[in-house]
Amino acid sequence: MIAAALVCMSWAFMPPAAAAANASAEVHAAAAPADYFSYPLPTWQPHCLGFGSQWRLCNGTVLRRCSATGAIWLHTGVDITTGIQPVAAAANGVIAGYTVDPTFKGGMLIRHNTAQGVVLTQYWHVWPRRGFGVGAVVTRGQVFADVADMGSRTHLHFGVYIGNFTATSWRGALPPGACDGFPAFPNRFVNPNEFMQAHLQPQASPSPFCHRAGS
Ligand SMILES: [Zn+2]
Numbered sequence: 001m002i003a004a005a006l007v008c009m010s011w012a013f014m015p016p017a018a019a020a021a022n023a024s025a026e027v028h029a030a031a032a033p034a035d036y037f038s039y040p041l042p043t044w045q046p047h048c049l050g051f052g053s054q055w056r057l058c059n060g061t062v063l064r065r066c067s068a069t070g071a072i073w074l075h076t077g078v079d080i081t082t083g084i085q086p087v088a089a090a091a092n093g094v095i096a097g098y099t100v101d102p103t104f105k106g107g108m109l110i111r112h113n114t115a116q117g118v119v120l121t122q123y124w125h126v127w128p129r130r131g132f133g134v135g136a137v138v139t140r141g142q143v144f145a146d147v148a149d150m151g152s153r154t155h156l157h158f159g160v161y162i163g164n165f166t167a168t169s170w171r172g173a174l175p176p177g178a179c180d181g182f183p184a185f186p187n188r189f190v191n192p193n194e195f196m197q198a199h200l201q202p203q204a205s206p207s208p209f210c211h212r213a214g215s
Pocket of ligand 1: 049075077078079156157158172
């Protein structure tokens with residue numbers, strides 16, 4: 001009974017063959033398919049802003065409004081409480097972008113080839129480690145950056161963007177309705193916490209597949 005369950009579980013958790021086949025069509029053939037995702041930090045405690053929060057500092061100061069309507073922009077990622085520590089890649093992929101903002105420090109994007117298509121993970125307020133420039137291949141859990149020192153405002157911003165790179169992929173917030181040349185929230189961003197929960201590596205537990213595979 002136990003042996004049968006172990007065998008069928010390893011079968012059930014084999015990545016779908018389609019994931020590997022789709023990956024070969026992408027430009028960055030060197031990157032392994034992203035079968036599973038994991039959190040980029042060892043702890044995942046919310047900071048001041050969640051997905052869809054009004055874009056404000058922790059003290060309530062509004063960061064951006066639409067010029068005509070005054071509508072407050074909405075946060076496209078989740079802010080995570082952290083000190084200055086290593087940041088790990090959320091999944092196998094390729095570093096697809098690096099930019100520096102005088103206020104927000106470094107921003108980095110990693111492109112992942114998943115069975116459902118291309119996904120970008122977005123990291124703001126980080127500095128890349130040596131050797132992790134644009135084009136570098138990363139594996140899930142590999143440290144590629146460190147949290148940047150922003151004093152009392154130090155945190156990690158993590159976003160998930162469905163699809164290939166566009167100028168919007170860099171945005172940490174978007175207006176509630178299109179304004180000033182920017183598309184409406186959420187555009188192609190999804191709730192990062194929901195995405196991660198749906199893409200974590202399954203824990204070993206009884207599966208409906210086991211009964212069929214073991215019988
Ligand atoms: Zn943020």
